[in-house]
């Protein structure tokens with residue numbers, strides 16, 4: 283059996299359950315590719331799954347390789363693969379129900395993969411798929427944001443928020459973003475028209491009649507967001523499904539999504555990266571073996587842009 287280095291969990295728990303070890307090297311079946319991973323991004327869902335979040339719903343079995351964001355090189359193509367060949371540089375947010383990308387190799391379905399943007403390296407490419415697809419699917423597929431509309435993006439400096447700001451601006455929307463004081467200049471650089479320091483100002487005191495709220499925080503932030511929407515507007519959450527009865531009280535619509543792999547949207551995002559319209563921001567790069575530190579950083583909830591693990 284061929285092996286590879288990987289980070290696996292054999293039980294749910296804290297960062298200490300992350301084991302850097304040898305694991306079986308997977309082989310692609312029909313319609314699948316084996317990717318030699320060069321970089322894998324860390325997302326909050328990684329440590330949530332590490333802690334046991336949604337284990338019944340997603341149906342993982344242990345040991346499990348975490349990490350669902352990867353940039354690398356196609357090494358083997360399975361039978362029936364038509365769009366890719368050995369040596370292609372690709373990136374993907376693969377199926378979260380299967381083994382992830384904290385490893386030297388990962389098997390993914392052809393339908394989940396797009397060519398990596400040519401203008402950036404694998405580290406920055408790995409920072410894109412999960413967060414940018416989430417922003418795309420929230421703003422466009424669920425929120426139907428259009429040119430001239432006003433959108434409030436919570437946590438505009440985070441992994442998802444930093445892509446959401448850039449995508450909303452590309453769409454021609456007016457963008458209001460929230461972040462703490464230390465990230466005000468960062469979100470202005472991303473392109474927000476109005477930056478709110480949530481530690482100084484309650485956003486609902488200064489923002490009114492927005493068309494779309496993008497909720498990346500949940501809880502109290504979600505509750506306080508209803509009143510800033512215009513009648514008929516939509517609150518799109520990626521954290522917890524907004525209660526329909528609350529939405530009805532404010533004559534607005536609730537939306538929720540869990541990001542799905544989508545190679546067509548990913549290819550469009552790659553094009554926007556190569557034209558310089560959208561940029562990934564990577565705050566921290568760590569070797570794969572330092573994954574525990576990466577999780578601890580992500581769990582602070584203060585990441586600016588993304589954390590990426592360098593695989594080779």
Ligand SMILES: NC(=O)c1ccc[n+]([C@@H]2O[C@H](COP(=O)([O-])OP(=O)(O)OC[C@H]3O[C@@H](n4cnc5c(N)ncnc54)[C@H](OP(=O)(O)O)[C@@H]3O)[C@@H](O)[C@H]2O)c1
Nearest residue numbers: 326416437439440441442461462465520540541583584585
């Ligand atoms: N449903 C889905 O498909 C899906 C997909 C992706 C992510 N998610 C979830 O969405 C959430 C955000 O993900 P992410 O990757 O963007 O997280 P992240 O990168 O860890 O977010 C960190 C950012 O949040 C900001 N922040 C923290 N508290 C804030 C507040 N009260 N108001 C405004 N900004 C605040 C921080 O800015 P400061 O340091 O300036 O405070 C920091 O830049 C996570 O819970 C994640 O699990 C869901």
